[in-house]
Amino acid sequence: MDAQRFSELASQHYNRIPVSREVLADLDTPLSSYLKLADGEYSYLFESVQGGEKWGRYSIIGLPCHTVLKIFGYVATIETDGKVVERLDLEDPLAFVEEFQHRYRVPELDDMPAFSGGLVGYFGYDTVRYVEKRLRDSMPEDKLGTPDILLMVSDEMLVFDNLSGTIRLIIHADPALPNAYAQAQARITELVEQLQKPAPILPAVSLAQEDQAGRISENDFVSESGESAYKQAVETIKEYVLAGDVMQVVPSQRLVADFTGEPLNLYRALRNLNPSPYMYFLNLKDFYIAGSSPEILARLEDGVITVRPIAGTRRRGYTDEEDRALEAELLADPKEIAEHLMLIDLGRNDVGRVSEIGSVELTDKMIVERYSHVMHIVSNVTGKLRKGKTAMDVLRATLPAGTLSGAPKIRAMEIIDELESVKRGVYGGAVGYLGWNGNMDTAIAIRTGVIKDKKLYVQAGGGVVADSIPRLEWKESLNKARALFRAAAMVPQQADEE
Numbered sequence: 001m002d003a004q005r006f007s008e009l010a011s012q013h014y015n016r017i018p019v020s021r022e023v024l025a026d027l028d029t030p031l032s033s034y035l036k037l038a039d040g041e042y043s044y045l046f047e048s049v050q051g052g053e054k055w056g057r058y059s060i061i062g063l064p065c066h067t068v069l070k071i072f073g074y075v076a077t078i079e080t081d082g083k084v085v086e087r088l089d090l091e092d093p094l095a096f097v098e099e100f101q102h103r104y105r106v107p108e109l110d111d112m113p114a115f116s117g118g119l120v121g122y123f124g125y126d127t128v129r130y131v132e133k134r135l136r137d138s139m140p141e142d143k144l145g146t147p148d149i150l151l152m153v154s155d156e157m158l159v160f161d162n163l164s165g166t167i168r169l170i171i172h173a174d175p176a177l178p179n180a181y182a183q184a185q186a187r188i189t190e191l192v193e194q195l196q197k198p199a200p201i202l203p204a205v206s207l208a209q210e211d212q213a214g215r216i217s218e219n220d221f222v223s224e225s226g227e228s229a230y231k232q233a234v235e236t237i238k239e240y241v242l243a244g245d246v247m248q249v250v251p252s253q254r255l256v257a258d259f260t261g262e263p264l265n266l267y268r269a270l271r272n273l274n275p276s277p278y279m280y281f282l283n284l285k286d287f288y289i290a291g292s293s294p295e296i297l298a299r300l301e302d303g304v305i306t307v308r309p310i311a312g313t314r315r316r317g318y319t320d321e322e323d324r325a326l327e328a329e330l331l332a333d334p335k336e337i338a339e340h341l342m343l344i345d346l347g348r349n350d351v352g353r354v355s356e357i358g359s360v361e362l363t364d365k366m367i368v369e370r371y372s373h374v375m376h377i378v379s380n381v382t383g384k385l386r387k388g389k390t391a392m393d394v395l396r397a398t399l400p401a402g403t404l405s406g407a408p409k410i411r412a413m414e415i416i417d418e419l420e421s422v423k424r425g426v427y428g429g430a431v432g433y434l435g436w437n438g439n440m441d442t443a444i445a446i447r448t449g450v451i452k453d454k455k456l457y458v459q460a461g462g463g464v465v466a467d468s469i470p471r472l473e474w475k476e477s478l479n480k481a482r483a484l485f486r487a488a489a490m491v492p493q494q495a496d497e498e
Contacts, residue, residue, distance in 0.1 A: 001109070003181045009107050010175035016106045016155065016436075018116055019171050019184035023192055026165030030059035031268065032199040033158060033167065034281075037191055039200070039264070040064040041285040042152050044120055046433075049275035058113060059160040060433075062120055063191075065152035069100055069119070072147050093130050093149065097434075098392045104153070106172065106436035113159045114301060117172050118435040121151040121282065122289065122445065123399060125428035131396050132410055138417040143224075144425050144457065146287060146450065154433070156187070167195070205268050205490050216493060218485040221255040221458065224422055230477065231470035233419040240415055241466045247342060249406040249415050252461025253477055254422055259456035261491035263288035266449060266456070269487035276371065278443030280431050289426060291448030292483065294371060297430040298350075298398040300391045300440040305351050305383045308364075309343040311403060311463070312336035312377030316370065327368050327375060339463055340366060340377050346402035346409065347381040353397040355383030373483075391440035395430065401444050404428040406463065426450055427459035449484045458484040 001019060009017050025033065034045045044062040068079045071093045078086040078100075090096050101119055109116075126148050129135045155172035169191050173184040223230070230253050237249040259266075267281035267290040278293040299306040314330045317323035330336060344362065352360050364380035385394070405428075406412025427450075432442030450457040460480035462473055 006173070006175070006181040010180075012107070014105045014107050015174060015176065016104050016117075016172040017175055017180075018106065018109060018112060019173050019181065019188065020112070020116075020168050021185075021188045021192070022166050022168045023195070024165060025160065025167040025195065028160075028167070028195065030061060030160045030162075033160060033195065034061050035199040035202070035264075036194055036197060037061065037158065038063045039283070041283055042068055044152070044154075044280065044282045045267070047271065047279040048277055049279070057161060057163050059162060060115060061158040061160060062152070062154045063156035063158075065120075065154055065156075067153040069097070069149070069151045069153075070147040071096075071149040094127070094392055094396060097149065097151065098390065100151075101434060101436075104436060108437050112170075113168065114439055115433055115435050115441065116159065116170055116437070117154055117157060118433050118437075119151040120154045120433045121284075122149070122426055122431045123395065123429050123442075124148045124426050125400050125404070125424035125445075127395075127399055127429060128413065131399075132413070134410055135413055135417065138414065140417060140420055140423050142423040142425070144423070144450070144452065146425050146452070150284060151434070158191075202262055202265055202268075205265050205272070205492075215489050215491070216257050216259065216456075217489055218482070220257040221481075221485060222257070224254045224256060225420070227474055229421075230474050234464050234468055234470040234473045236419060237415060237464040238466060238468060241464070246411050246415060247407045248339065248463050248465050249412045250404055250461055250463050251416060251419055251473075252404075252424070252427065252459050254427070254457055254459040255481060256455050256457050257488065258454060258493075259451055259488065259491075260454050260494045261488075262494075263290065263451045265491045266290045266451065266487055269490040270447075270449075270483065273487050273490075274371070274373065274447060274483040276447065278431070280443070282431070287450055287452035289431065289445075289448060289450055290487075291431060291443070291445060293431070293443040293446050293448060294376060295401070295403065295444045295446065297401055297432070297442040297444045298394050298440065299442070300385060300394050300438070302439070303385045305355060305385055305394055307347045307351055307381050307398060307401075309340065309347045309379050309381070309401075309403060310376045311340040311343045313374050315374055323370070323375075330368065330375065330377060331366070335465070335467065336377065337366070339465065340379065342407055343402050344379050344381065346407055347379070350398045350402075351381050351383040354386055354389045354393045356386050359384035391434055391438060394440065395442070399430055400428050403463070404444060404446070404461075424459065447480070447483050449488070456484075456488055 042065040046060040360383040430442035462476040
C-alpha cells in the first residue's frame, strides 16, 4: 500500500487502516520474534501443529496492545495504556463485545492473511450464563478472580509464514492522526531493525523428565476438590444418568501448585511435549495463559462455520504395528463410539442453530488423528452461516463445547454447578480471535495452564456416563492434566525474593 491508497481509504471513513511490509525471516522463529518484539503486557503468541505431525503454516505474534476490554459479570471496563477510560453496566455482555468491535472500521485488503487484526483473548466457560438464563444464578465461588471475558485490541502484529520464512509486519494506523501513513511506515522500520538484534536469553528449559532440584513435580499439585469429592461427583452423575435426567456430564477438578518460573518457559515446554492444533501464550498483565489445545471450539472463515468434536483417546504405540492395533481397539470400543456419536449430534445441533437450512454437513466422520503422545477420534461438522448472523452468534451457539459440558447441555451444566466448588474461569471456555473482517477462530481452553500470583492452575476432567467407574474417572482427569504437570517440571523455578 502506498500513501495515495492510504489516503483513498481514509476518505472512505475507515478509522483504522492496516499498513504492512513483508520481510525475510528465515533465521528467526516465532518464539524468537516474540521475544524480540512482543514480550510484554497484553501480548500474545499463537502457533499450530496440524494433524499432530507438521507445523501449521502461520504463526501470529501480537505486540503489546494499548486497549483492552475486560468483563466481570455484567460490568465492562475498557483500559487504554493502563488507565480505565470507560466503565459500563451491561445487560448483554456479548452484545456489547460486538458493539465494541464495530467501533473499529477496518477495510478488507486482498493481500492480507485470514487474520490481520481484531480482538484477541478469551471467553471464559461462564460466558454461557449470559446466554442461558437457567444458569444465571447458579455460579460457584470465584477463587481465581480472572475476568469472564478479556479481549485485547490487536493493532500491531506479525504474521509469521513458516513455509516461506517471511514475516508480514502489520500496523493499524489511525488516519485521523497527523502523518499517519508515514508514522506507520516508520514504526514498521523500527520493528524490522529490532528483528535484526539477538533475542533476549531465557532460563534453560530442561528436557529431562526425572525430578530435579529446584523443579516442581506432579506431587506438588493439590486438587482443590480432592479425590474423594471427585469420585463422589462421578457417583452422583451416574445416578442422574440412570434416572434419565441426563445422558452425559463432564465434571472437572482444578489442581494448583506454587510456580515462580518464567511463564513463557511453561509455554516452551508445553509446545515441546504436546504440539497441538492450537498453541497459545497470552501475557495478560495480572496473569498468564499457556495452552496446547487439540480441539477447536468454533471457526468462522468466509461464511463457513466449523466445529470439530474430539472424543475417544488411546496412547500412541511404540511401533507402527502397536499404533495400528491401538487404533483398531479404539474404533471397536462401543463406549468411545457411543460418546463420540453423541458429540457429533451436539455439534450438528449447535452449528444448525446459526446455519442456512440444509447446509450442515459431516465432512469427516470418526477419523483417527495422531498426536505426539495420544490418538483421538475426530469428526468435522460444517455449515454455511445464516444471513444476518455473525461470529458472535456462532459463539453463543457453541460455547461451551459438548466435550466440556455434556448432553443435554443445559441440564449437564446445571449438574456441574451443583457438583463443582469453584468457578471454571478460563478452563472450558474459548481462546482465540475475532477478526475485523468477520472471521473467528477459537480453541477450547483445555490442556491449558493459568499462572497468577505465583501459582499455576491446571484443570481437567472427563465425560461420565452410566457405566463410568469413579476410580478410573479420577485417573483420567489426572492423565489429561499430565501434559501441564510434565511441562511445569521442565521449568526452572526462581527463588522467592519475599
